[in-house]
Amino acid sequence: MNTTPSSSDFILQVEHLSMKFGGLVAIGDLSFQARRGEITALIGPNGAGKTTVFNCITGFYKPTEGMITLNKRDGSTYLLERLPNHEIPARANVARTFQNIRLFSGMTLLENLLVAQHNKLMKASGYTFLGLFGFPSYRQASAESIELARHWLEKADLVDRADDPAGDLPYGAQRRLEIARAMCTGPELLCLDEPAAGLNPRESAALNELLMDIKNSTSILLIEHDMSVVMQISDHVVVLEYGRKISDGSPQTVRTDPRVIAAYLGVDDEEVQEVLVEVGDEDVIEQLDTGPDSAHGPGNSASMMAGPVSDTFEHADEGERVTVSKGASKAAQVDARAASIARKPQPAAKPAAKSSTAKAAPKKPAAKETAAKPTAGKPGGRK
Amino acid sequence: MAATVSPERDVVAPPIQRAFREGLYAGAIALGLFVLFIGLRTDQNISNELILVQRWLLLALVVIATAVGRFLYVGYAQPAMERAKAEKAKAPAVVAEPGFVRRNFNKIGIVVLLLYPIAMVLAFGFQGSLKWVDNFGIQILIYVMLAWGLNIVVGLAGLLDLGYVAFYAVGAYAYALLGTHFGLSFWILLPAAGCMAAFWGVMLGFPVLRLRGDYLAIVTLAFGEIIRLVIINWREVTNGSAGISGIPKVSFFGLMSFNVSDPNYIAKVLHIAQSGAYYKIFLYYLILALCFLTAFVTIRLRRLPVGRAWEALREDEIACRSLGINTTTTKLTAFATGAMFGGFAGSFFAARQGFVSPESFVFLESAIILAIVVLGGMGSLGGIAVAALVMIGGTEILRELGFLKVVFGPDFTPELYRMLLFGMAMVIVMLWKPRGFVGSREPTAFLKERRAVSGSFTKEGHG
Numbered sequence: 001m002n003t004t005p006s007s008s009d010f011i012l013q014v015e016h017l018s019m020k021f022g023g024l025v026a027i028g029d030l031s032f033q034a035r036r037g038e039i040t041a042l043i044g045p046n047g048a049g050k051t052t053v054f055n056c057i058t059g060f061y062k063p064t065e066g067m068i069t070l071n072k073r074d075g076s077t078y079l080l081e082r083l084p085n086h087e088i089p090a091r092a093n094v095a096r097t098f099q100n101i102r103l104f105s106g107m108t109l110l111e112n113l114l115v116a117q118h119n120k121l122m123k124a125s126g127y128t129f130l131g132l133f134g135f136p137s138y139r140q141a142s143a144e145s146i147e148l149a150r151h152w153l154e155k156a157d158l159v160d161r162a163d164d165p166a167g168d169l170p171y172g173a174q175r176r177l178e179i180a181r182a183m184c185t186g187p188e189l190l191c192l193d194e195p196a197a198g199l200n201p202r203e204s205a206a207l208n209e210l211l212m213d214i215k216n217s218t219s220i221l222l223i224e225h226d227m228s229v230v231m232q233i234s235d236h237v238v239v240l241e242y243g244r245k246i247s248d249g250s251p252q253t254v255r256t257d258p259r260v261i262a263a264y265l266g267v268d269d270e271e272v273q274e275v276l277v278e279v280g281d282e283d284v285i286e287q288l289d290t291g292p293d294s295a296h297g298p299g300n301s302a303s304m305m306a307g308p309v310s311d312t313f314e315h316a317d318e319g320e321r322v323t324v325s326k327g328a329s330k331a332a333q334v335d336a337r338a339a340s341i342a343r344k345p346q347p348a349a350k351p352a353a354k355s356s357t358a359k360a361a362p363k364k365p366a367a368k369e370t371a372a373k374p375t376a377g378k379p380g381g382r383k
Numbered sequence: 384m385a386a387t388v389s390p391e392r393d394v395v396a397p398p399i400q401r402a403f404r405e406g407l408y409a410g411a412i413a414l415g416l417f418v419l420f421i422g423l424r425t426d427q428n429i430s431n432e433l434i435l436v437q438r439w440l441l442l443a444l445v446v447i448a449t450a451v452g453r454f455l456y457v458g459y460a461q462p463a464m465e466r467a468k469a470e471k472a473k474a475p476a477v478v479a480e481p482g483f484v485r486r487n488f489n490k491i492g493i494v495v496l497l498l499y500p501i502a503m504v505l506a507f508g509f510q511g512s513l514k515w516v517d518n519f520g521i522q523i524l525i526y527v528m529l530a531w532g533l534n535i536v537v538g539l540a541g542l543l544d545l546g547y548v549a550f551y552a553v554g555a556y557a558y559a560l561l562g563t564h565f566g567l568s569f570w571i572l573l574p575a576a577g578c579m580a581a582f583w584g585v586m587l588g589f590p591v592l593r594l595r596g597d598y599l600a601i602v603t604l605a606f607g608e609i610i611r612l613v614i615i616n617w618r619e620v621t622n623g624s625a626g627i628s629g630i631p632k633v634s635f636f637g638l639m640s641f642n643v644s645d646p647n648y649i650a651k652v653l654h655i656a657q658s659g660a661y662y663k664i665f666l667y668y669l670i671l672a673l674c675f676l677t678a679f680v681t682i683r684l685r686r687l688p689v690g691r692a693w694e695a696l697r698e699d700e701i702a703c704r705s706l707g708i709n710t711t712t713t714k715l716t717a718f719a720t721g722a723m724f725g726g727f728a729g730s731f732f733a734a735r736q737g738f739v740s741p742e743s744f745v746f747l748e749s750a751i752i753l754a755i756v757v758l759g760g761m762g763s764l765g766g767i768a769v770a771a772l773v774m775i776g777g778t779e780i781l782r783e784l785g786f787l788k789v790v791f792g793p794d795f796t797p798e799l800y801r802m803l804l805f806g807m808a809m810v811i812v813m814l815w816k817p818r819g820f821v822g823s824r825e826p827t828a829f830l831k832e833r834r835a836v837s838g839s840f841t842k843e844g845h846g
């Protein structure tokens with residue numbers, strides 16, 4: 001994989017990543033790529049394993065299986081799953097933020113950004129010894145680091161509060177500060193875990209601007225629940241459900257994928273029906289009449305494995321699906337239904353065609369309507 | 384007691400009447416509490432029989448004192464405090480400009496410390512100053528230095544260390560052993576003892592790196608005990624609990640000595656009268672210099688990346704790792720640096736006493752040092768120095784309170800109440816200033832203006 005000519009286009013390649021916590025499979029055989037200079041969004045319902053993916057990439061968890069390759073701009077390649085935790089930001093230049101903000105709340109904004117430049121300053125201070133005796137080289141490096149901090153404080157629109165404690169900032173500003181702090185490490189890949197969570201629309205717009213600005217110099221991997229943010233700024237979207245990738249593509253492709261609609265909405269079974277109604281397949285409705293509970297039974301997974309049908313889909317590895325789903329995966333339900341429909345002699349296997357390419361133009365509006373729902377109607381989708 | 388009185392009645396009753404009532408209640412409760420503690424006392428008579436001594440007069444005194452105290456507090460002190468508070472609230476616009484003393488606290492402190500022995504000699508003469516320079520000056524400064532050293536580990540890096548006295552012991556024994564066996568000079572052994580203690584700091588650091596909070600505290604406590612037990616039981620080397628005596632005195636950089644028999648004895652060199660006070664004064668300035676070194680290094684380190692990393696570690700270890708900070712080495716440097724200053728203080732202690740034994744390195748010492756750090760305000764050098772002054776100076780001054788014997792009878796020894804007062808002082812300070820004397824944190828860098836960070840934002844650390 002590394003030798004293919006395209007590999008240097010990808011800043012990050014995740015291959016067959018699995019993460020198990022005891023019996024719980026938080027991520028099952030996940031593969032995706034993030035292109036350099038793009039914003040790649042990682043979306044999915046609560047508990048889909050998005051944060052776990054981040055923790056694997058940034059070394060907080062050691063993945064059970066799989067390979068995470070980072071290609072730096074200078075051509076060097078790092079296998080992130082083999083690097084110790086703190087060397088991932090230091091050597092592979094991957095920075096991250098946290099879902100529940102982790103600032104040094106008793107330190108000032110400026111100090112927060114200076115801590116982020118630790119490794120650089122440590123070298124400049126001769127591992128403390130030169131700095132202790134006030135060597136000029138350290139003083140210069142220190143002044144430079146303050147300038148860099150000021151640069152990012154300005155970008156984050158926080159320069160007026162530089163000397164206030166970070167814990168004193170309002171929530172939205174804390175989020176921006178955390179991003180500024182991550183940027184002060186000089187990353188090539190920035191991983192943001194729900195940066196827009198809890199922001200008001202104005203703050204959210206400011207954040208979008210900041211991210212678009214960062215994108216010019218740094219590739220971004222973004223976890224986000226707010227669909228408006230995802231649709232506006234991301235170039236590529238990967239959708240997870242129960243630790244498994246259910247869709248991957250441009251924001252347009254993803255938002256019209258019925259499996260994403262079903263999964264991402266976190267819909268009730270009735271709503272799955274609704275989605276399919278909107279997609280417009282009478283046979284599906286007929287099937288669903290058997291009652292929602294049967295969908296959770298083993299019968300579901302059996303139909304899921306229906307051999308010949310898998311050819312219809314992009315995902316040919318359906319059979320070895322590893323999920324925590326307990327039969328609850330909405331995307332799997334959609335798959336299963338689409339599969340059983342496809343088996344019947346149909347005039348046109350509509351859902352199947354749609355899920356793969358979203359070419360079914362007339363049905364698009366209906367799907368769009370539901371895709372827009374999470375932002376407005378599903379506050380429970382956020383933490 | 385006040386809590387049992389309902390607020391409506393508070394409003395209705397005039398203060399004096401209420402104070403009278405509460406005074407009575409307090410007296411009654413004190414009577415109930417102390418009738419068995421103070422009123423009756425079991426004792427042995429000459430023929431070893433258990434007898435009951437009745438002390439009704441003392442009981443009456445205590446009860447009356449409690450009742451009158453409560454009466455005065457509710458009747459006069461409380462209204463006065465409320466009035467003061469109301470006045471303060473009325474004029475909130477005037478932000479109190481910090482007074483001259485407060486603004487120049489550090490400078491004044493340094494000048495006072497430098498002039499202290501001279502003032503004492505002028506006031507009490509050479510012989511009379513001994514007690515004040517030695518028991519107060521040197522004793523307090525040793526604790527200041529220890530507390531500043533521990534402050535690096537606990538206050539900055541947020542690693543709760545209950546076994547700090549181990550490094551003090553390592554430093555003391557390093558000097559004692561190397562000094563007595565090889566006759567090496569203090570000036571060589573001081574850095575050696577520091578290095579040795581730092582080495583043991585790292586040795587302790589390695590196994591406890593993964594532990595946090597209570598677990599870390601317990602393991603460091605155990606480490607302190609292990610060192611003490613090794614010293615007691617490794618008789619061939621440490622002479623067990625008998626200790627090591629005859630530890631050589633410090634010389635004035637080899638130029639002048641403080642041994643009367645030496646040819647370069649200070650009095651002979653300078654042609655002045657013999658006195659033991661010279662050595663004490665010299666030691667005072669020596670420990671003062673060591674304290675300044677500790678403070679200087681701490682202040683410098685805080686502004687260096689390693690010091691910022693320590694504080695960041697106290698605030699959030701996971702965030703530190705996400706920023707590429709090697710938390711392992713950062714913790715180890717904190718342990719090592721703190722231990723090094725403990726080692727310096729230890730070797731000074733050995734030189735000052737001329738004798739070391741495991742008695743000096745019990746857990747209580749660790750607890751006192753930690754208490755000083757907490758009382759002073761974690762991370763603040765000035766606050767810690769004040770706390771050391773109050774706690775150590777306060778307990779030392781108990782020895783001077785001979786007049787209390789007149790009040791409480793001839794067999795009253797105030798020193799015995801040292802720990803009681805120590806505990807009471809701690810409780811009071813913690814109620815009055817939960818974050819210690821200096822609760823705020825001085826930022827290490829600033830863009831426009833330096834503003835202290837309120838203690839409510841800083842964390843104590845959990846590792």
Ligand SMILES: Nc1ncnc2c1ncn2[C@@H]1O[C@H](COP(=O)(O)OP(=O)(O)OP(=O)(O)O)[C@@H](O)[C@H]1O
Pocket residue numbers: 021024026044045046047048049050051052053099383
């Ligand atoms: N350290 C852990 N130990 C055990 N289980 C874990 C651990 N971390 C995560 N999990 C489990 O892995 C699953 C995925 O969690 P994760 O936090 O990655 O979800 P998420 O997609 O980030 O969800 P959210 O949108 O709520 O943030 C959850 O079921 C969670 O309980």
Ligand SMILES: [Mg+2]
Pocket residue numbers: 050051052099
């Ligand atoms: Mg998450």
